[in-house]
Amino acid sequence: MQLAFELSLEHDTLPKAEVLACLDALSVAYEERISPDGILVIDAQLSHAVLDTLSKRLGMTHCIYEIKGKSKPEKKEILELIKNADIDDIMEQEHTFAVRVKVKRNFLSKEKKPFSLEEGLERKAGEIIKRKGYKVNLTNPSKTFVLLLTKQTCLFCLLLHSANKKQFEERKPHLRPFFSPGVIMPKFARALVNLSRIKEKELFLDPFCGTGGILIEAGLIGATLVGIDVQEKMVRGAEENVRFFGLSADLIMGDAAKIALRDNTIDAIVTDMPYGRSSLISGSGYFTAESRSLFLERLHQNTLNEICRVLKTRGKAVIVFNSSSLYSLAREHNFRALEKHTYRVHKSLSRYITVLEKE
Numbered sequence: 001m002q003l004a005f006e007l008s009l010e011h012d013t014l015p016k017a018e019v020l021a022c023l024d025a026l027s028v029a030y031e032e033r034i035s036p037d038g039i040l041v042i043d044a045q046l047s048h049a050v051l052d053t054l055s056k057r058l059g060m061t062h063c064i065y066e067i068k069g070k071s072k073p074e075k076k077e078i079l080e081l082i083k084n085a086d087i088d089d090i091m092e093q094e095h096t097f098a099v100r101v102k103v104k105r106n107f108l109s110k111e112k113k114p115f116s117l118e119e120g121l122e123r124k125a126g127e128i129i130k131r132k133g134y135k136v137n138l139t140n141p142s143k144t145f146v147l148l149l150t151k152q153t154c155l156f157c158l159l160l161h162s163a164n165k166k167q168f169e170e171r172k173p174h175l176r177p178f179f180s181p182g183v184i185m186p187k188f189a190r191a192l193v194n195l196s197r198i199k200e201k202e203l204f205l206d207p208f209c210g211t212g213g214i215l216i217e218a219g220l221i222g223a224t225l226v227g228i229d230v231q232e233k234m235v236r237g238a239e240e241n242v243r244f245f246g247l248s249a250d251l252i253m254g255d256a257a258k259i260a261l262r263d264n265t266i267d268a269i270v271t272d273m274p275y276g277r278s279s280l281i282s283g284s285g286y287f288t289a290e291s292r293s294l295f296l297e298r299l300h301q302n303t304l305n306e307i308c309r310v311l312k313t314r315g316k317a318v319i320v321f322n323s324s325s326l327y328s329l330a331r332e333h334n335f336r337a338l339e340k341h342t343y344r345v346h347k348s349l350s351r352y353i354t355v356l357e358k359e
Contacts, residue, residue: 059190065157096137178237212238257302
């Protein structure tokens with residue numbers, strides 16, 4: 001079947017990368033087709049169970065659709081497409097339906113105005129389907145058909161899954177029992193976890209776990225959690241936050257540059273590296289003659305060494321940093337760099353995301 005993923009427009013590259021990483025994590029064979037205006041289209045055969053798991057994992061995807069046909073984005077051709085579409089295999093006599101139109105970004109032209117509800121496209125599409133013997137129900141339909149309009153094409157789709165937008169709002173950092181400013185937001189943390197390709201019950205590590213936000217998102221998709229932080233108050237706070245969401249984790253007060261775990265034991269690692277914040281290592285609550293930059297450089301080097309040591313071969317590490325320099329730094333270790341993304345937090349702060357694979 002052909003599937004369309006309606007991607008969040010919050011970021012240019014992360015939403016698509018997250019979908020593809022989740023497909024890898026779920027061992028789904030796929031072929032990428034097109035990605036017009038915030039829509040990713042693939043060919044894949046997915047069971048209902050895998051689709052359900054995929055929809056619950058994704059953080060930066062709005063909806064998942066099955067494509068029933070496509071045409072040029074012209075009214076006459078769209079209505080002809082719906083008329084000829086075979087929907088009997090998904091509709092039963094008692095099923096009701098609704099039609100929705102979604103106009104994606106860049107569907108603007110000096111010559112034509114984009115389709116709108118006032119132009120009656122939904123109504124005319126609905127009339128065609130109604131003539132096939134099915135009833136309209138705009139409030140609680142059994143099936144929802146969606147016309148995804150872009151500048152290049154129109155996709156006639158069946159809605160399979162919609163994202164639960166409330167879940168990430170309910171897990172915002174200030175709503176947790178233990179809060180510290182400057183932490184990663186849940187939706188972004190979920191995308192990072194997915195980039196690691198972690199699978200259910202596999203061992204997941206955050207060596208700078210802080211208040212536990214990344215651990216929470218990994219735990220909610222079924223990973224087994226290990227978190228490390230050098231500050232006791234953070235370890236206690238992370239434990240409280242993890243328990244608040246009905247999860248459990250092995251939380252360790254320790255130094256990320258000297259991880260107390262055996263070699264080749266961790267399946268995936270995701271962490272937000274310290275970069276200029278109050279950064280401590282065990283036995284040092286202050287800086288001596290060494291400059292902060294030298295201190296952080298040594299911390300980053302030693303941590304990468306430890307991440308490489310504890311990670312299994314072909315395991316993934318997703319590192320968030322305040323500089324793109326980590327991408328080249330990783331080459332000095334036993335890593336292959338798979339992806340890099342830039343995430344602009346605000347005017348004076350961008351986060352650089354590097355996905356590494358241990359060779």
